[in-house]
Amino acid sequence: MDLTKSLPARLRPGGRHGLADTEVRDPIGYAVAALGKLAQSDLLDRVGLRKQAEQAVFTVTRTGFQAATSANRAFTRAGSRQKAGVRVPAAAPKGVFDLTPSEDEQMLVDVVGEYAAEVVRPAAAEADEACAAPEPVLKASLDIGLPILGVPESLGGISEERSAVAGTLVAEALSRGDMGLAVAALAPGAVATALGLWGTEAQQQTYLPAFTGDEVPAAALAISEPAVLFDALSPSTTARRTPDGFVLDGLKSAVVRAAEAELFVVGAELEGSPVLFLVESSTPGLSVESDPGMGVRAASMARLRLEGVTLPADAVLGETDGSTYAECVRLSRLAWCALAVGTGQSVLDYVTPYVKERHAFGEPVAHRQSVAFMVADIAIELQAMRLLTYKAAGRAAAGKDFSREVALARRLCAEKGMRIGLDGVQLLGGHGFVKEHPVERWYRDLRAVGVMEGAVLV
Template sequence: MSLLDTARNALNAGGRNGLASTERRDPIGLAVAGLNRLAGTDLLDRFGIRKQTEETVYRVTSAGFKTLGATSRVFARAGKATKGARPATAATSTGVFDLTPSEDDQMLVDVVTELADEVVRPAAADADTACEAQAEVLEATVELGLPILGLPEKVGGISEERTAMAGTLVHEALAKGDMGLAVAALAPGAVATAIGLFGTDEQQQTYLPAFTEPAGDTGVPAAALALTEPRVLFDPRTPQTTARREGDGFVLDGVKSMVPRGADAELFVVGAMLDGTPALFLVESGTEGITIESEPSMGVRAASLSRLHLDGVRVGAIALLGDPDGTSYAETLRLSRLAWCALSVGTAQAVLDYVTPYVKEREAFGEPIAHRQSVAFMVANIAIELQAMRLVTYKAAGRVAAGKDATREIGLAHRICTEKGMQIGLDGVQLLGGHGFVKEHPVERWYRDLRAIGVMEGGVLV
């Protein structure tokens, strides 16, 4: 039995509308499920408490839960604080503009595409409703090695050279199944990749074995890259979260928002201002002063987005990840935006693949609506803009893989994918008419997900 067959069987064991016996619902899902069942009886009217119950449902779904950080595994300190292993730069380009994936990249993309089609896509609607990714789906992505895709072989990864192009293709392929589940599955790999790119020997030997050689039943740890903050006109280059030096360590204060799988995460990479410059810090979830609050969102709901509160969180000298001059932070921000561009390309492709046959089969006034010029032009425009998004994203990824400065290219890709991605989602809903407004069709979910590209920072990393 193949990996995909195993994952499918485990997922289907819970039924379309049920939960697998091993699946853990978040507190919001359990509370709302219970209250909904209660609302279906006449008890509320009999005792005159229906209004109060409805208000409770509203408060629970809007405010969510608040809890301490997940109990972190013990990350054993090891090694010395010298420069760690880095992935090698990709082979020098011949100068020919060729976006054809290598044979290895194509094999990887084919496997991830099959996973997205046969496992991720069928699970997406339930995960969106429950605001949580199914354990079986996450396990399937771990089996494929996605959390260690960006790590060099020297530290237990699977890459011989910089994998920005392969990572971009994987993000795109997985998001074609569902962006929310893709973010949930790729979040631990973002932390591992950041440690592989910027970590010292001590940091890599302390934290990476949990990703490359998970022991027993603990598995690969949930982890999250936390850069976004909940404030108006947020600029990721100037976070309000602060880090001050104290003794031989640091004290962190602030709030991070839209953190993937925050309630389950055992390790965070947090962006904070240190001596007036943005820097990255490794923070274990069991550290005193950490509180996690659920953050129900419009889109990317399967990623279980959370708010991370840091109140006097004390970390050691090992916590500082990369250079304190802001270069590592800036590179992390750029690579995260590249990852979101790739996710938008995959989701936009899903929209195009769905609406194209729909407009050919849907009839109005005795003929397919695709015969209407306005409809045909809208579908064609989606295809044109999608190809533009893909080209600028691939070009940026190619420059990153070659070790070249890709600041301009990533900036262009992020701008185009933000604007055109949202437009493609909107057009997809429009093309389905009334069907685009209901959850029977997945396009409304893809539209909600595509709106995340312009507001999410961190979370994923190429």
């Protein structure tokens, strides 16, 4: 079947960003073909998406819940434990400093942006209140291929080269709908991408088929811990060697959709170095406690407790010298920068027409210099955040050291993102304080950028 026929008219061959049939076979072209399934979904035309009777969500009370983890899938072991897995090559250098998305990347952004505007944003308010993502929204994210964006093509994914730039663009576009739902939708893809980047042949053949199939499992990246001044590169969760493998003990926080997750990538300290471990939800010793936060509530964040969790020797993901763990943290921070840029753009897009239409003392409030300058500052800082984030993503995709760039981007996005959220509330006055307008939710979400570690990566 020609999936390009299901794309919106402006994305079909010959449209504004059209591609010839022979041009759809590049990395982003595969993504666009997968994303074309969105147009076939009746979700875009469904009225009252948030009121689905069959929606299976849980409402978190103040005391929360405590439950065993999901254990309804048995992963079949396959492949060689020692042999390195498939690795996609670094993106080819362009030779010039150019952060403009390519035509194919722009097509990807257009389709994901349409999904964010017409499916994600209408469901955001109720998802935030329920602390859970609606099933139709998550299903639509699977239909458009989000979990396999960073999976090598030879393993059933759509990536022929490092996809940090594409992942950054997707995260930004999704968060313009809602950051919480974006995190919930991107979490399984973060685990799949980690397997593609660092998994052995056995790990890839064991777990990735589930992510490239029809029934994609919920999965989570567990890095954060509930500690004051938590240092992501020095986790308190510990791993100790045993004759047969490892034993993990500790507590993780802000784990996305933990109650339904079937696979976790857990960070723990092993012999003085931080290491990533693959932990299946059926492993004895795991338990989940609800942990709703101030923002990003639709991601159903919870705490993951590990008490004497026994793992086999091949449960380590990547290297044990801390290099894989450090790269994971940096790619995660890059994803959060992209989420901050997208949410910040939503604030700017919302307040700009508002201050022009809102009248006070006989004229639009936008005529006041203090208001106009505040809106201009949001636009300036937002563009700075975007440029730093794109530069870090470009270096990551090219296989270059991007630690400095991502550190600068995260510092700016954490500081200015919160400021953008605060100014958005201020510009709406009393309306910024009530849930009738989405700016108060965006403000709460943007405050998460400076404290969240893990959950998503590109």
